[in-house]
Amino acid sequence: MTDLARFGVSIDDRLLKRFDDLIAEKGYGNRSEAIRDLIRNALVEDQWTRGDEETVGTVTLVYNHHTRDLSDKLTEHQHSHHDAIVSTLHVHLDAHNCLEVVVVKGKAREVKRMADELIGTKGVKHGKLVTSTTGEDLL
Amino acid sequence: MTDLARFGVSIDDRLLKRFDDLIAEKGYGNRSEAIRDLIRNALVEDQWTRGDEETVGTVTLVYNHHTRDLSDKLTEHQHSHHDAIVSTLHVHLDAHNCLEVVVVKGKAREVKRMADELIGTKGVKHGKLVTSTTGEDLL
Amino acid sequence: MTDLARFGVSIDDRLLKRFDDLIAEKGYGNRSEAIRDLIRNALVEDQWTRGDEETVGTVTLVYNHHTRDLSDKLTEHQHSHHDAIVSTLHVHLDAHNCLEVVVVKGKAREVKRMADELIGTKGVKHGKLVTSTTGEDLL
Amino acid sequence: MTDLARFGVSIDDRLLKRFDDLIAEKGYGNRSEAIRDLIRNALVEDQWTRGDEETVGTVTLVYNHHTRDLSDKLTEHQHSHHDAIVSTLHVHLDAHNCLEVVVVKGKAREVKRMADELIGTKGVKHGKLVTSTTGEDLL
Numbered sequence: 001m002t003d004l005a006r007f008g009v010s011i012d013d014r015l016l017k018r019f020d021d022l023i024a025e026k027g028y029g030n031r032s033e034a035i036r037d038l039i040r041n042a043l044v045e046d047q048w049t050r051g052d053e054e055t056v057g058t059v060t061l062v063y064n065h066h067t068r069d070l071s072d073k074l075t076e077h078q079h080s081h082h083d084a085i086v087s088t089l090h091v092h093l094d095a096h097n098c099l100e101v102v103v104v105k106g107k108a109r110e111v112k113r114m115a116d117e118l119i120g121t122k123g124v125k126h127g128k129l130v131t132s133t134t135g136e137d138l139l
Numbered sequence: 140m141t142d143l144a145r146f147g148v149s150i151d152d153r154l155l156k157r158f159d160d161l162i163a164e165k166g167y168g169n170r171s172e173a174i175r176d177l178i179r180n181a182l183v184e185d186q187w188t189r190g191d192e193e194t195v196g197t198v199t200l201v202y203n204h205h206t207r208d209l210s211d212k213l214t215e216h217q218h219s220h221h222d223a224i225v226s227t228l229h230v231h232l233d234a235h236n237c238l239e240v241v242v243v244k245g246k247a248r249e250v251k252r253m254a255d256e257l258i259g260t261k262g263v264k265h266g267k268l269v270t271s272t273t274g275e276d277l278l
Numbered sequence: 279m280t281d282l283a284r285f286g287v288s289i290d291d292r293l294l295k296r297f298d299d300l301i302a303e304k305g306y307g308n309r310s311e312a313i314r315d316l317i318r319n320a321l322v323e324d325q326w327t328r329g330d331e332e333t334v335g336t337v338t339l340v341y342n343h344h345t346r347d348l349s350d351k352l353t354e355h356q357h358s359h360h361d362a363i364v365s366t367l368h369v370h371l372d373a374h375n376c377l378e379v380v381v382v383k384g385k386a387r388e389v390k391r392m393a394d395e396l397i398g399t400k401g402v403k404h405g406k407l408v409t410s411t412t413g414e415d416l417l
Numbered sequence: 418m419t420d421l422a423r424f425g426v427s428i429d430d431r432l433l434k435r436f437d438d439l440i441a442e443k444g445y446g447n448r449s450e451a452i453r454d455l456i457r458n459a460l461v462e463d464q465w466t467r468g469d470e471e472t473v474g475t476v477t478l479v480y481n482h483h484t485r486d487l488s489d490k491l492t493e494h495q496h497s498h499h500d501a502i503v504s505t506l507h508v509h510l511d512a513h514n515c516l517e518v519v520v521v522k523g524k525a526r527e528v529k530r531m532a533d534e535l536i537g538t539k540g541v542k543h544g545k546l547v548t549s550t551t552g553e554d555l556l
Contacts, residue, residue: 005291009313012417013283019317022324027259035287037258038316039297040265046300056232058240060197060269062277089228091242093195097274101197101240103230119176120166125277126179128269135201135236138264139290144430148452151556152422158456161463174426177455178436185439278429305537315536318543334510336518338475338547340555367506369520371473375552379475379518381508397454398444403555404457406547408477413514416479416542 009035040138048131051109056086058130059102059115066096067123074121078102081114097125105134148174179277187270190248195225197269198241198254205235206262213260217241220253236264244273287313318416326409329387334364336408337380337393344374345401352399356380359392375403383412426452457555465548468526473503475547476519476532483513484540491538495519498531514542522551 011019023034047053063070078085086103093099102118104111112129119127150158162173186192202209217224225242232238241257243250251268258266289297301312325331341348356363364381371377380396382389390407397405428436440451464470480487495502503520510516519535521528529546536544 003291004288005294006286006288007294007309008284008286009310010282010284011310011314011317013281014415015314015317015321015417016283016285018321018415022321023259027256029261031285032287032289033261034259035313035316036289036293037263037266038313038320039289039293042316043293043296043300044265056201056238058197058199058238058269060271062195062272062274064274064278087228087230089226089240089242091226093244093273094275099195099197099242099271099274101228101242103228103238103240105232117166120162120173122168122172124176125274126183126272127176128271130197130199130267130269132199132238132267133201133265134232135203135238135264136233137292137296138201139203139293142430143427144433145425145427146433146448147423147425148449149421149423150449150453150456152420153554154453154456154460154556155422155424157460157554161460170424171426171428174452174455175428175432177452177459178428178432181455182432182435182439276431276435278432301537305534307539311537311539315541315544322543334479334516336475336477336516336547338549340473340550340552342552342556365506365508367504367518367520369504371522371551372553377473377475377520377549377552379506379520381506381516381518383510395444398440398451400446400450402454403552404461404550405454406549408475408545408547410477410516410545411479411543412510413479413481413516413542414511417481 040133043138044131044133047133048108052107054106054134055108055111056132056134057104057111057115058132059104059118060128060130061100061102061118061124062093062126063098063100063124064096065098070121070123071098074100074118077118077121084110084114179272182277183270183272186272187247191246193245193273194247194250195271195273196243196250196254197271198243198257199267199269200239200241200257200263201232201265202237202239202263203235204237209260209262213239213257216257216260223249223253318411321416322409322411325411326386330385332384332412333386333389334410334412335382335389335393336410337382337396338406338408339378339380339396339402340371340404341376341378341402342374343376348399348401349376352378352396355396355399362388362392457550460555461548461550464550465525469524471523471551472525472528473549473551474521474528474532475549476521476535477545477547478517478519478535478541479510479543480515480517480541481513482515487538487540491517491535494535494538501527501531
């Protein structure tokens, strides 16, 4: 059970008009939703600058599966961190290229380090970390 | 079969020393690897600023699965774009929170629009798009 | 004269508590201020993805003023775009290094192109563009 | 006096072709220049994640100078940190809007905190920090 609060925002009406246009275009149903998303983004961003908070990240990797030993290395790397790596999604993009998304849970700084290692593995063409959240306390 | 080229980089030796420290820390095996990664990142970034190139993105969403109709809405949304949505990974973070990663393929601007829609769905707590690549021509 | 509007945001009270902590730490005086800043950031970000809207950017450059002809080249470059370049700030960081901030006004995509040229000038050690705003309609 | 090093990069020739196109478009004179810029960016980015290294940032602020006491507050704030604030550039964008760029020197985490305070000042419409560098050791 959670309690709902309500607060008022005073704002110039022209600024509000532009915001309404933007959120309509982005497909939001109402202002509260859009504001809550802005607030959550600010909180998650702040969380990742601290480093020692429990977070979740996803690492997106694109690589050529013909690269010698690469799949094995990535699999091995993930197994040696099995407590932190929650799950992995593998997509065959074409005859050569694979996309892999690795979901990692842990302290922000450890998730970052693990992402660096995965992205830096020889043969990975492109990699990026999304710094997301466990969702707790982000109601 | 691809042909390997080789080019030389002239650089102040102290700058090179600092770069070597950085890539050792990031876990790269050698300089060429690290340089190729910097080059690929720059190319992928440029690709996404154009808008009409064929790309791949991953959308990471965190939401509470108790939110009325949210899973249904997300599933429905994905089915109505089944040609663009390649695959989805779902993780149960705790009793309430889910993390979903959606892999989307298409023109950069369409992938962005679809990510906006998914992230803006009522009940999604946090969402972010990774602008990645099909891997083609990124050898 | 501008008219002030007011709208209500409904939000879980624990999420609001965390937001209040964050904005206190960031030094905001009240919630409306913080929310308006989040809204303006979202609007400015959107403006820069379009490309053809009138905007203002600042380009921060760090370079060694001993680099042959660099100052001349940067000055010349700026003069050949004198209609777009509003002003320049120069700081002597130490005996060798200069920091220069160039304020550029124009359509988003032209400001970006000019920033690329300045940052890419031989001898510039580091450069970054801030995508800001003319402030119009951002009351 | 600095010593020049040289190292070789092996790379697929199609990837190199695409990189050459990109840097030509960005206005670079040769590959070494472009590679050094990528390396310096990676180093500066890394420096800012540490927090305790000596750095330089620029804070771009847009505000309405009619906002009661705002200029005074910004000036006062800057004077109370006169050891960290190196210089300020002020531009009159139109009859109402001002753009101010504040150059701040200090440890990464202090520069960030000061930027937060300036950006969070009531009446500032838009603000952003560029995390740059003193240029030392970035030859």
